[in-house]
Amino acid sequence: MHGPIAAAPDGRTLLRDGAPFFWLADTCWSAFTSISDREWEDYLDLRAEQGFTVLQLNTLAQWDRCNAPGDRHPFATPDGICYDFTRPDPAYFAHARAMCRTAVEKGFTLALVVMWCNYVPDTWAARIFPENVMPEDCVEPVVRTICENFREFAPVWIVSGDTDFKSEAACTRYRQVTELVEQYAPGLPKAYHICGRSDDLPDWFARHADFYLYQSGHNRAGQDCAFTLAEHFAALQPRRPVINSEPCYEQMGYSHKEYGRFRRQETRRALWQSLLAGACAGITYGAHGVWNWQREGVPARKLVRVPGQPPATFGEGFLRALPWERAVRFPGAADYAFARQFMLQGGGEALVPCQEILAAYAPQVRAARRGRQVLIYLPVNAPLPLQGDWSGYTATALDLNGTEARVPLTVDLQQEQTLLGMHPFYEDALLILQPKQGN
Structure with a gap:
């Protein structure tokens, strides 16, 4: 197994086991709940062949994943949606560990989200789906369980998932989660996955981050964020390696129910504009249908009814994804793999805008x-x-x-x-x- 990723002395690029390392990640947020063992093996083999080096996974259930036969759940649940956080399921975590072990044996580095924003009070997702906000007295045992189950794999801890830091309640909770990760999994790198088109990483969190992640996201009118956010984070002090950890996903529908999908050309543009604008430590690819693990003929997952509001579909109302078997072979993955090869041919030297x-x-x-x-x-x-x-x-x-x-x-x-x-x-x-x- 490889050692943890670390920032290179230039503060712009990454090292793994002392050698230049380019973060070429795939987003497979729903892996631990939704993917069969045979599917996982096939997926890993293909992504390894394509040249991917990192997998971005959610340790808990991805709130806007697709339905899956035999859905696995990290906690006891009466309805498959709302959780009893006092009752973690040992079988879930044992199976997730086995999936991680297979991935690292095939050469992948894991980037594991500790707490997606729907579990955190007073975030945008918690306001849509308040039933699964984690009670304060459950935070310490849950984070301890996550760290104890996955720290052996030397992951990058993505402390937050798709979050905003606009409220004191959210900031207080994420400071608590950060300190617990440092307590129960010391010495491993940390970063924060921020909501789309945002440069909001408060100073406290910037000081605790080993890398700066940003998300240029899936809003059609916000695609310039691929380079504007790269410029912003590359200028921060202390200097850290910068990565666009969620550019527009291939075949993702435009956010907020706007008609249209991002094609290969748009995903490639986001890739190169990010790298040359200051986010040269790596890039994350996404295929709509892989991150949420869409299956043919399976209906969308629905939220429970929020009092006073109609039932809603999870997420931002994107157009339906293609099945994962097709999505995993979208042509844009080759563009991202080519970028990694090109960057490493330069000896991993940083790009300076x-x-x-x-x-x-x-x-x-x-x-x-x-x-x-x-x-x-x-x-x-x-x-x-x-x-x-x-x-x-x-x-x-x-x-x-x-x-x-x-x-x-x-x-x-x-x-x-x-x-x-x-x-x-x-x-x-x-x-x-x-x-x-x-x-």
Whole structure:
């Protein structure tokens, strides 16, 4: 088994067992409740073959998961929805440990959520589903149970799940959970999974985080958060490695019931804009149908009725997911795996944003330095002007599948600019500027 992940000395990248490590995670939040043993083996084998290195899993039941035959539950439950937190189910945790053991034997690092926000008072999810807010006197025994069952796997503890920190009640509860994790699983890294499009990580939690995670999320109008939040967290002190731990998921419907789905192109754009804007420690992929483990023909899970409100479907009302067997093979996973290969080919060296070189199309076009090399993500094919004289460089376009092509480079001394010509590919590309020999 591998040792825990740690921040590299540069404060921007990660190490595992002393070697450069790129966080390429898949979100499989519902694994412990919903996946059969045979499905788990098949899923792990495929994701390992694709190059994934981290699995983001919820230790407790994911509140907006899909229904599953033989649903497993971490606590006694009269209706399969509401829990008696005083009665943990040993069989649930034993089975979850066995799943973790299989995953780490196949080379995965686990990123385990300790307490999703629906279990925490005065969060957005708790206001929708108040029945499962965990009583205060149950917090210590539940967190102790989680730590004692999973700490042997050297996980990254994701203390919070999809949370906001807008109320004192929520902050008090998450401070308590953080301190309990430090007590019962000392020496393991911690991070916080924040709700979509938010930069709200109060100072106390930032000091206790080993990495900064953010979520650019599933709102169609909020996709610029892939780079704006990367910039925000990369500028925080103390400096920590930054990861977009929940960009738009492939084939996820736009949030708030807006019609439409994120396609491969949008997920790839979120990937590269995150990496080049400051979140270069890694990236998380998501497939709609995998995170919630959708099965063919199984109806959506329903909330219990909240007094004064009609029954509601779990979550934000996304369009129905495709079955997990199809979702696990969405083509966008290959784009994320390619990004990991590309990043590690550079020896795991950090990317340092350099937007100042762009003379047009910022902020959607992203630029970063990797040593003497300059990388530019171009989401739309167009000639790109740069500030200054770049005649000492060669320019190559990479079509994000590995095919390369030279890009013409023309210097305009009068305008004090250099124009990069159009590349020959149909979609987005990564432009690589490399100093000529002798420069």
